[in-house]
Amino acid sequence: MQTLLDFYAKHSRLIDQIGVNAILALSLSVSLQAGQLALAQAAFMGIAAYVSAILALNYHWPLLATIVAAVLVSTVVAALLAYPVRRLRGVFLAIATIGFGEIVRVIANNLKITGGAEGMSGIPNDATTPVIYGSLAVVAIALWLLSRTKFALAVALVREDEYAARGVGIDVGAIRTLSLALGGAIAGLGGALYAHASFFITPNDFGFARMEQILVWCVVGGVTSPVGAVIGSTALSILPEAIRFLADYREVSNGIILLVVILFAPGGLASLWKWRRGAPRDPVRVHA
Amino acid sequence: MLAQQLLNGLFLGAVYALFAVGYTLVFGVLDILNLAHAAIFTAAAFAAFSLAGMGVPLVLAFLIAAVMAGIMGILLDRVAFAPLRARNAGTLVPLISSIGVAIIIGAVLRGIYGVDERHFTVGGLDTAPVIHAGPVTFTTVELTIFLAAIVLMLVLSWVLRATPLGRRIRAVAEDRVAAALLGVNLELTIAATFFIASSLGGAAGVLTALRYNSITLDMGGPIELKGLAVIILGGMGSVTGAVIGGFILGAVETLAIAYGLSEWRDAILFGVMFVLLVLRPTGLFGKRALRAA
Amino acid sequence: MLALEHVSVRYGGVDALKDVTLTVVPSHVVGLIGPNGAGKTTLVNATTGLAPLATGQISLDGARINSLPPHLIARTGIARTYQNIRLFGALDVRANLAAGAYARKTRLTNDEIAALLERAGIPGIDLDARAGALPYGDQRRLEIARALAASPKVLMLDEPAAGMNPSETSRLVETIRAIAASGIAVLLIEHDMPLVRAACDSVVVLNFGEVIARGTPSEVARDPVVVEAYLGSGAEALA
Numbered sequence: 001m002q003t004l005l006d007f008y009a010k011h012s013r014l015i016d017q018i019g020v021n022a023i024l025a026l027s028l029s030v031s032l033q034a035g036q037l038a039l040a041q042a043a044f045m046g047i048a049a050y051v052s053a054i055l056a057l058n059y060h061w062p063l064l065a066t067i068v069a070a071v072l073v074s075t076v077v078a079a080l081l082a083y084p085v086r087r088l089r090g091v092f093l094a095i096a097t098i099g100f101g102e103i104v105r106v107i108a109n110n111l112k113i114t115g116g117a118e119g120m121s122g123i124p125n126d127a128t129t130p131v132i133y134g135s136l137a138v139v140a141i142a143l144w145l146l147s148r149t150k151f152a153l154a155v156a157l158v159r160e161d162e163y164a165a166r167g168v169g170i171d172v173g174a175i176r177t178l179s180l181a182l183g184g185a186i187a188g189l190g191g192a193l194y195a196h197a198s199f200f201i202t203p204n205d206f207g208f209a210r211m212e213q214i215l216v217w218c219v220v221g222g223v224t225s226p227v228g229a230v231i232g233s234t235a236l237s238i239l240p241e242a243i244r245f246l247a248d249y250r251e252v253s254n255g256i257i258l259l260v261v262i263l264f265a266p267g268g269l270a271s272l273w274k275w276r277r278g279a280p281r282d283p284v285r286v287h288a
Numbered sequence: 289m290l291a292q293q294l295l296n297g298l299f300l301g302a303v304y305a306l307f308a309v310g311y312t313l314v315f316g317v318l319d320i321l322n323l324a325h326a327a328i329f330t331a332a333a334f335a336a337f338s339l340a341g342m343g344v345p346l347v348l349a350f351l352i353a354a355v356m357a358g359i360m361g362i363l364l365d366r367v368a369f370a371p372l373r374a375r376n377a378g379t380l381v382p383l384i385s386s387i388g389v390a391i392i393i394g395a396v397l398r399g400i401y402g403v404d405e406r407h408f409t410v411g412g413l414d415t416a417p418v419i420h421a422g423p424v425t426f427t428t429v430e431l432t433i434f435l436a437a438i439v440l441m442l443v444l445s446w447v448l449r450a451t452p453l454g455r456r457i458r459a460v461a462e463d464r465v466a467a468a469l470l471g472v473n474l475e476l477t478i479a480a481t482f483f484i485a486s487s488l489g490g491a492a493g494v495l496t497a498l499r500y501n502s503i504t505l506d507m508g509g510p511i512e513l514k515g516l517a518v519i520i521l522g523g524m525g526s527v528t529g530a531v532i533g534g535f536i537l538g539a540v541e542t543l544a545i546a547y548g549l550s551e552w553r554d555a556i557l558f559g560v561m562f563v564l565l566v567l568r569p570t571g572l573f574g575k576r577a578l579r580a581a
Numbered sequence: 582m583l584a585l586e587h588v589s590v591r592y593g594g595v596d597a598l599k600d601v602t603l604t605v606v607p608s609h610v611v612g613l614i615g616p617n618g619a620g621k622t623t624l625v626n627a628t629t630g631l632a633p634l635a636t637g638q639i640s641l642d643g644a645r646i647n648s649l650p651p652h653l654i655a656r657t658g659i660a661r662t663y664q665n666i667r668l669f670g671a672l673d674v675r676a677n678l679a680a681g682a683y684a685r686k687t688r689l690t691n692d693e694i695a696a697l698l699e700r701a702g703i704p705g706i707d708l709d710a711r712a713g714a715l716p717y718g719d720q721r722r723l724e725i726a727r728a729l730a731a732s733p734k735v736l737m738l739d740e741p742a743a744g745m746n747p748s749e750t751s752r753l754v755e756t757i758r759a760i761a762a763s764g765i766a767v768l769l770i771e772h773d774m775p776l777v778r779a780a781c782d783s784v785v786v787l788n789f790g791e792v793i794a795r796g797t798p799s800e801v802a803r804d805p806v807v808v809e810a811y812l813g814s815g816a817e818a819l820a
Contacts, residue, residue: 037380084566090379091321091524095516096565099558102513106555150683157669157680164667167629168731169655169684208513212323212387219384249399255391262385263371 011241012129016197018237019132020190025217025229026139027186032223034179035159037094039211040081041187043101046206048074048191050108053120053201058113063126063196067135070192071185078184082177101211108203119202120195127196135193139186143226155179216254220261222268231269291423293546294539299430301538302437303499307492307511308518308530309441310485316525317461317481319379324364324386325489325515326508327393332357332490333497333507334397337406346410350436350494357490361482364389370475398505406503414501433495440491441531444484448527457481461525510554514541517561522572529572582606583628583659583735583766588637588647590620590627590790597623599790600637605735605766610757612781612798613770616811619787621770622664625737629661630654641734656684660733662724664740664770670713677712677723681730689730700763701726702756718749722756729760736760737768742776754779774802786810 008015024045031038048070055061055069085096108114115121146152157165158175166172195201214233221232236257240250261268307329314322332353339349368385416429448454456477459467468474496511497503518537522529537557544553583605590598598620605611613621626632628639630651639647646654660681669677678697682689689697698704703722706715712723721741728736738757742750750773757780761767771777777784778798786794786801788810794801801807 037383084562088565088569091315091319091383092565092569094321094380094383095520096562098513098516099562099565102558103555103562106552106558110551110555153676153679153683156672156676157683160669160671161667163631164663164669165680166631166651167655167661167663167667168680168727169652171650171652208509215384216387216391249395251398252392252395255388255393255395258388258391259368259385262368262381262388266377266381 008129014237014241016127016129016132018234019129019136020193020197021214021217021233021237022136022230023132023139023186023190023193024214025221025233026143026226027183027190028214028218029223029226029229030143030179030183030186032218033159034155034176035162036176036179037090038085038097038180038183039094039215040078040097040100040180041183041214042206042208042211043097043104044074044078044184044187045191045194045210046104046108046201046203047077048188049195049201049206050114050120052192053123053195054113056124056196057120057122063124063131066196067189067192070195071188074188074191075181075185078187079177079181081184082180086173086176098208098211101206101208105203105207108206114203117203119200119205121200123195123198123201125196125199127193132193132197135189139189140226140230147226151175151178216258218268220257220268222270225270228268228270235269289423289546292425293542295424295426297539297542298535299426299434299499299538300542301535302434303492303495303534304511304514304518304537305531305534306437306440306488306495308515308522308534309444309527310489310492311515312519312522312525312527312530313457313481313485313488315519316527317457317478318369318373318382320369320382320386321379321516322364322386322485323383323512324368324390324393325486326512327390327397328357328360328364328486329489329493329496329511330503330505330508331360331393331397331493333493333503334401334406335490336494336497337408337503340408340410346408346498350491350498353494354487354491357493358483358487360393360490361486362479364486365479365482370478394505401505403505407501408498408503429498433499436495437492440488444488444527447484453477453480514554514557517557520561520564520569523570526572532572582642583768584640585624585628586637586639588624588627588639589635590623590632591635592632596790597632598627601787601790601792602637603785603792605768607734607764607766608761609783610761610767610769610781612777612784613768613787614772614774614777614784614801615787615793618789620790621787622739623790624787625661625739625768625770628654628737629659655731658731658734659737660728660731660735661737662721662728662739662741664743666720666724668712668720668724668727671711673709673711674706674715674723675708677727678730681727682732685730685732697726697729700729700756700760702752717744721745725756725760733765735766735768737770739770740772741769742771742773747775750776751779778802 024041028041051073052066052070055066081100085093088096109117154165154170154175157168157170158172162172217233217236218229219232220236221230222228236254239253243250243253265272311322311325314320335356336349336353339352340346344352368389369382372382372385416427418425418427419431448458456467456472457480459470459472460474460477464474496507514537518533519530521536522531522533541553541557544550544556549556585601585603588598588601589596601624613624615621623632627634630649634647638645641657641659646657669680675694678689678694694708695704698706701722703719703726706719706723712720715723725738725741742753745753754776757767757769769777769781781798784796784798784801785792786807793810794804794807796804
């Protein structure tokens with residue numbers, strides 16, 4: 001028992017990070033499951049982080065309230081974003097959402113209330129490990145319950161073949177909006193927790209580099225099931241610590257793993273356990 | 289005043305255009321958004337830096353770095369894209385594998401060079417003669433860089449228009465299957481495309497490094513994203529569009545800085561790009577239509 | 582009853598369909614034939630809301646449907662199969678059937694599934710098989726089963742016999758006639774003349790987007806206008 005506590009004390013920061021990263025990865029996997037390469041999760045995360053931080057620092061709201069508010073904001077933003085991009089597919093959707101992310105970053109970089117380029121610091125550090133993992137559990141359970149509904153079937157059908165999905169009566173636009181909004185909500189949760197688990201936040205924490213990182217987690221873990229997102233984010237969060245000896249070359253492992261997965265196990269690590277029968281051969285099957 | 293800003297925009301735009309051309313060439317031929325392009329851009333800059341540090345004359349270092357970038361492009365294709373082509377993986381999976389390669393290149397550069405900013409130690413870059421031509425002033429370095437970019441783009445244009453290789457590239461871009469049926473060696477043509485695209489991207493990297501006399505690990509970041517805006521503006525797959533788009537972007541950015549909107553310039557750029565994607569996704573010259581909802 | 586009245590569809594200056602009037606009534610199989618490019622698939626696309634009408638209207642049981650979005654048109658009771666198979670290939674047979682019934686209900690009972698497969702002519706198929714991995718003929722029939730899962734009023738089959746051999750094709754005739762007998766209005770697009778003769782109660786012939794002939798299969802096969810459209814002038818009759 002003591003060794004466990006010691007382990008925790010030594011690695012608590014990493015353990016918290018793993019939890020938050022898992023939530024962020026889940027948020028992207030929701031979009032990917034609908035076949036949309038919507039790369040705005042980092043932006044939703046950032047919006048929520050700032051909302052949460054501002055409410056906590058400037059208005060002294062309690063943690064739960066800031067989280068709820070932040071998630072609401074990020075969800076609404078995501079739902080609104082779905083409208084202008086409703087006709088975009090494939091690479092074009094990816095680029096549009098990347099552009100959106102950049103706009104959000106610049107806004108955060110320039111507003112006084114967000115602290116500009118210096119960001120915000122001194123955010124109450126009350127996203128403790130139980131809070132983080134409790135939230136992760138909530139998200140996981142919610143997604144699991146959702147997976148048993150018609151909505152999940154509709155999402156899979158939209159991913160596989162949008163035209164045929166329309167032909168069986170599915171409102172593709174509504175499904176895409178809902179999945180984007182759901183992704184926004186989960187990313188918002190991750191963002192709010194991130195803010196309260198970090199000492200400070202800056203606009204660059206939520207830029208394209210972060211987005212790429214989340215994407216890599218999902219792909220490596222496998223997008224055919226939420227389990228994959230969690231596996232990928234966890235494995236790649238632990239890895240840099242485990243291979244410290246590679247020093248400056250550490251990050252090369254992320255790239256190599258990503259390539260290896262894409263080339264040889266495109267369903268991601270989760271597919272190695274054959275979690276889901278009939279998994280698509282490639283991690284992201286979208287309409288180009 | 290306006291003339292000076294426009295000239296600055298022209299100089300900036302030339303390099304954007306050079307970078308974007310490589311992006312759009314790969315997209316036009318393979319429908320792939322190559323996110324390792326910026327990493328090769330950076331790698332070439334570091335290569336030129338090392339070569340110059342070993343005493344190689346700048347011009348030669350530039351050429352060698354560009355060729356090296358081209359070779360990296362070919363390797364990139366063989367490792368990250370060709371296997372996916374073989375199994376018909378679609379167009380978004382290669383995007384992700386290009387991210388993998390970009391991470392690897394970045395990590396290797398970091399291991400070799402560390403995180404500090406580097407500068408060319410060759411004399412003359414910071415003290416280049418300034419030329420006054422009527423209402424505008426510029427340095428010989430800026431002019432040389434501009435001309436180099438223009439020359440490279442003209443060479444590309446000539447290659448695409450007037451050489452058998454260029455015809456083959458355009459054929460593959462138009463219709464890969466038909467081109468193969470007509471006897472075009474697909475893999476060879478694709479390799480050539482990557483060589484050209486990546487060497488131009490690498491050239492852009494060296495030129496950027498020379499212009500600001502600065503080589504950093506993250507120098508590829510801003511231009512990678514701005515490159516997206518350029519190719520959307522110019523039209524995905526259109527080389528002409530990339531060139532014109534690059535210049536327009538350079539002009540818009542410079543003017544934004546000049547008129548006090550400097551901190552917001554990226555938001556303006558991406559705002560314009562976003563609006564374009566929503567309203568006219570084919571850009572100015574693009575032929576790629578989007579399927580409507 | 583599905584009614585197309587004076588329907589025209591224009592694609593960038595080209596008249597894909599010109600003033601087409603056509604009805605399909607329950608328990609009837611209407612064949613839609615014509616040379617390649619005549620507008621047959623366009624007609625199906627227009628009916629399912631994938632192609633906007635330049636003129637005319639389409640109605641189902643008296644209610645106008647052509648201004649509805651595709652997914653709502655599907656929900657009024659119109660189901661189709663596709664010229665190039667559009668199954669949800671990576672999903673299993675069960676999921677494809679559930680997809681067909683999406684608008685109707687949440688879960689299909691085992692009996693319902695068995696009945697669908699029976700009607701489509703693939704009673705013994707493995708429910709857990711990946712749809713894309715099935716033999717070609719089974720895939721076509723699975724598409725039909727998926728369409729039937731919606732309990733449609735109208736079923737439009739777009740070249741369901743493409744790639745089938747003669748014995749499979751004659752089995753398909755029985756399948757189609759049985760579907761019609763169950764009360765569904767069937768529109769069958771086909772090139773295979775024996776299939777059309779055997780399965781259809783009436784035939785409509787399209788050429789260059791216009792209806793050039795109507796009648797029973799035998800009448801149409803002998804109609805010189807039709808023969809010329811298919812084979813050029815001087816030919817005797819279609820098979």
